[in-house]
Amino acid sequence: MAYLTENMLSNVVDLPIALPATDLRMGDWVVVSAIKITAPMRLTYKLAVLQLFASSVDTGLITNGNKIYGNLGLAYLTLRRNYSSGNAGAAGGLDVLTAPSIGLFSRPLNNIVVSVTPGVYSWIVANNMQPSTDATPLIPPSTSIDFRLAVTGSARLELDST
Amino acid sequence: MNGFVTINRYARALSVPLSFAQTELRSGKSIIIAKLPLALHQRFELRSLTIAVISILTPGVIPIYLNTAMGLASAGLYRSLMVTGPLAFAAFTDQNCVTNPFSPCVVETPGIYRVIVSNNTSNADLSVVVTGSLKLYY
Numbered sequence: 543m544a545y546l547t548e549n550m551l552s553n554v555v556d557l558p559i560a561l562p563a564t565d566l567r568m569g570d571w572v573v574v575s576a577i578k579i580t581a582p583m584r585l586t587y588k589l590a591v592l593q594l595f596a597s598s599v600d601t602g603l604i605t606n607g608n609k610i611y612g613n614l615g616l617a618y619l620t621l622r623r624n625y626s627s628g629n630a631g632a633a634g635g636l637d638v639l640t641a642p643s644i645g646l647f648s649r650p651l652n653n654i655v656v657s658v659t660p661g662v663y664s665w666i667v668a669n670n671m672q673p674s675t676d677a678t679p680l681i682p683p684s685t686s687i688d689f690r691l692a693v694t695g696s697a698r699l700e701l702d703s704t
Numbered sequence: 705m706n707g708f709v710t711i712n713r714y715a716r717a718l719s720v721p722l723s724f725a726q727t728e729l730r731s732g733k734s735i736i737i738a739k740l741p742l743a744l745h746q747r748f749e750l751r752s753l754t755i756a757v758i759s760i761l762t763p764g765v766i767p768i769y770l771n772t773a774m775g776l777a778s779a780g781l782y783r784s785l786m787v788t789g790p791l792a793f794a795a796f797t798d799q800n801c802v803t804n805p806f807s808p809c810v811v812e813t814p815g816i817y818r819v820i821v822s823n824n825t826s827n828a829d830l831s832v833v834v835t836g837s838l839k840l841y842y
Contacts, residue, residue, distance in 0.1 A: 545709075546708065546709045547706050547707065548706055548709060551714070551717055552749065552751075552839065555719060555752050555805075555837045556719035556721075556837060557752060557835055557836065558722070558723040558835065559723075559835075560721060562725075564725075572726045573725065573726040573756070573758055573833045574725045574726070575723065575835040576754055577752070577754055577835055578754050578801075578802040583805070627758075662756065696721075699752060701751060
């Protein structure tokens with residue numbers, strides 16, 4: 543393992559992935575961070591925390607029929623490359639952090655995403671709720687399931703990975 | 705300047721976040737994302753500032769630019785509040801735009817510095833994201 547030099551230090555930039563407490567309406571999503579990388583940069587993503595503060599309904603009443611994607615919890619933070627528009631939960635994401643209930647959820651720090659592929663990397667937080675598809679819904683379909691959530695994280699950008 | 709970095713030196717280099725999650729920016733308006741006072745013997749470098757326009761919120765509009773060089777929207781580092789006088793800036797031209805990281809903006813002059821995102825049209829509301837970082841040495 544080499545020593546750290548002044549040049550290396552100035553070539554490493556920690557970029558924020560941050561969203562203050564925000565109300566996210568049912569089925570809506572927000573781009574939290576966007577980073578463009580070109581050759582010879584390297585992006586390393588380790589740390590992200592997703593906190594769900596509050597819900598407009600009792601989360602105990604939420605069923606799988608309320609979820610747009612059954613495996614993505616109540617809300618999720620996803621990392622996508624060259625995202626332009628459309629539902630952020632679709633297949634093709636590089637990483638996802640889900641919030642299955644009210645509370646604080648963080649990525650395991652040993653689950654590292656490293657990318658040197660040029661492109662625009664976007665972190666998107668989404669509300670995974672929709673009107674219930676159950677035959678007898680516990681939450682009336684006219685009720686909007688909204689969440690108050692916050693995101694805190696960081697990604698390391700090495701400007702010269704060679 | 706390519707010596708080894710000591711623990712003390714490393715502790716005095718900070719990455720200051722510049723974070724502006726997706727937000728509606730009305731036509732002709734600007735928002736201060738960050739404000740940083742710089743004292744004597746301190747130095748910072750701006751090496752990464754990315755702006756992305758997620759969508760144009762005004763339907764069917766043909767944008768009228770207030771300043772064509774600044775694109776639809778821009779994010780920049782300013783010493784004054786004059787939006788047309790940035791020390792470094794990223795102007796939205798395509799889907800996404802970033803400052804040149806290999807031509808860093810290095811600042812040592814004491815003063816108060818701001819990072820401002822602005823909508824450079826007179827008739828189009830935009831949805832904008834800005835992400836970046838300042839490297840502060842003190």
